[in-house]
Amino acid sequence: MAGLTLRNVRKKYGEAEVMHGVDLDINDGEFVVFVGPSGCGKSTLLRMIAGLEEISDGIVAIGDQEVNNVAASKRGVAMVFQTYALYPHMTVYKNMAFGLKQAKTDPAEIDRRVQAAAEILQITDYLDRSPRNLSGGQRQRVAIGRAIVRDPKVFLFDEPLSNLDAALRVQTRLEIARLHQRLKTTMIYVTHDQVEAMTLADKIVVLRSGRIEQVGAPIELYERPANAFVAQFIGSPKMNFFTAADMTDTAALQLGRNVTPSEHAGLRPEHLVPVTGDAVVVEGRLELVENLGEYALVHLITKTGVEFIAKTEKPPLAAKGETIGFGIRPELAHFFDRETGARL
Missing domain, CATH: 2.40.50.140 (Nucleic acid-binding proteins)
Structure with a gap:
C-alpha cells in the first residue's frame, strides 16, 4: 500500500491547458473520490496517475517514488474502467488470471490470488463461466477482481458504476465500500455522481475546469462549502x-x-x-x-x-x-x- 502526492501537475494538449497546476496529498489507505461535472478533468487526472496520460509538468509520486517516467505497468496501480473490458472468449478465471500470466507469475500463486479475490467478491461460483453469461454487476465484480489479483499499491476506479441500473449501482457501491474496509488499500474513485462521492469517500476532491475547488471530508464540504460552486454541487437537490x-x-x-x-x-x-x-x-x-x-x-x-x-x-x-x-x-x-x- 502507498499514499500519493501530486505537485503542480499540469496537462496540455498543444497550447490548450486542461489541468492547471494540481496539488494534492492522498494518505496511505485513504478512499478519495474525484468529483465534478463533465469536462472538469477528473478522468484525465486519474489517467495521469495511472500512466495512461502523459504529464506535461509537475510531479506524481506513489509512496516515495516519483513515477512521471515510470511505465503504467510498473507503477503498482490497478485500474477499473467504466466499461468492463473483459475478454469475451475467456472464462472469468482466465480473465482474472490473464495479467498475472502475462507477468509470468507462478501458476500456483495465480490460482491462490484468483481464488482469494473471487471469495472476497463472492464470484467463486462463476469462475468457469464466460462474461456473456453474467449480469452487469457480476461483470463489474470480475473487472474489480482482475485488479485485486495484481495486489496493487493503489486502486483506480473510473466511473465503474455508470453502466449499471439504479439497484445494481447501490449494491455495487456497497460492495466497493466493503472491499476498501477489507483491503485497506489506497483507492481513488472518479464519478460525476455526488451521492456516490458522499457515501464512499474518506475525502472528496471537487474539480472544475482542471482546478481543485475544495478538498475535504464529505460532511465538511456539505456543511462548509468553500464557494458557491461546491455548495451547489454537493447536496441533492442543490442549494x-x-x-x-x-x-x-x-x-x-x-x-x-x-x-x-x-x-x-x-x-x-x-x-x-x-x-x-x-x-x-x-x-x-x-x-x-x-x-x-x-x-x-x-x-x-x-x-x-x-x-x-x-x-x-x-x-x-x-x-x-x-x-x-x-x-x-x-x-x-x-x-x-x-x-x-x-x-x-
Missing part, C-alpha cells in the same frame, strides 16, 4: 441562492445579518421549514410538488422570479399557485460573494 430582494423584509432578523447587494444567501432545500408570520425568510408561489413518499420536493418561485426547492417531510396542503413561506435556523444559512462565489 438555493437568494439575494436580499428575493427574501422577506424580516429575513435579516431571522438570519442574523443583512444580505448586501454584493452577496447572496445559500439555503439548502432540506433546511427550509414551512412557517408563517415574521419567521418567514423566503416565500414562493407553489408550482409543482414531487411526492416521493418518504419526502416531498416542493418547487416554488419567489416574487422576483427566482425558482427554488424546499425538501419537506410531507407535501404541502396549499394548492398550486398559492404562496408558502419558509424559515430556516440562522446557523444553517450560508453566504457567498455574488461576483467571486467565495464563501463569506
Whole structure:
C-alpha cells in the first residue's frame, strides 16, 4: 500500500491547458473520490496517475517514488474502467488470471490470488463461466477482481458504476465500500455522481475546469462549502441562492445579518421549514410538488422570479399557485460573494 502526492501537475494538449497546476496529498489507505461535472478533468487526472496520460509538468509520486517516467505497468496501480473490458472468449478465471500470466507469475500463486479475490467478491461460483453469461454487476465484480489479483499499491476506479441500473449501482457501491474496509488499500474513485462521492469517500476532491475547488471530508464540504460552486454541487437537490430582494423584509432578523447587494444567501432545500408570520425568510408561489413518499420536493418561485426547492417531510396542503413561506435556523444559512462565489 502507498499514499500519493501530486505537485503542480499540469496537462496540455498543444497550447490548450486542461489541468492547471494540481496539488494534492492522498494518505496511505485513504478512499478519495474525484468529483465534478463533465469536462472538469477528473478522468484525465486519474489517467495521469495511472500512466495512461502523459504529464506535461509537475510531479506524481506513489509512496516515495516519483513515477512521471515510470511505465503504467510498473507503477503498482490497478485500474477499473467504466466499461468492463473483459475478454469475451475467456472464462472469468482466465480473465482474472490473464495479467498475472502475462507477468509470468507462478501458476500456483495465480490460482491462490484468483481464488482469494473471487471469495472476497463472492464470484467463486462463476469462475468457469464466460462474461456473456453474467449480469452487469457480476461483470463489474470480475473487472474489480482482475485488479485485486495484481495486489496493487493503489486502486483506480473510473466511473465503474455508470453502466449499471439504479439497484445494481447501490449494491455495487456497497460492495466497493466493503472491499476498501477489507483491503485497506489506497483507492481513488472518479464519478460525476455526488451521492456516490458522499457515501464512499474518506475525502472528496471537487474539480472544475482542471482546478481543485475544495478538498475535504464529505460532511465538511456539505456543511462548509468553500464557494458557491461546491455548495451547489454537493447536496441533492442543490442549494438555493437568494439575494436580499428575493427574501422577506424580516429575513435579516431571522438570519442574523443583512444580505448586501454584493452577496447572496445559500439555503439548502432540506433546511427550509414551512412557517408563517415574521419567521418567514423566503416565500414562493407553489408550482409543482414531487411526492416521493418518504419526502416531498416542493418547487416554488419567489416574487422576483427566482425558482427554488424546499425538501419537506410531507407535501404541502396549499394548492398550486398559492404562496408558502419558509424559515430556516440562522446557523444553517450560508453566504457567498455574488461576483467571486467565495464563501463569506
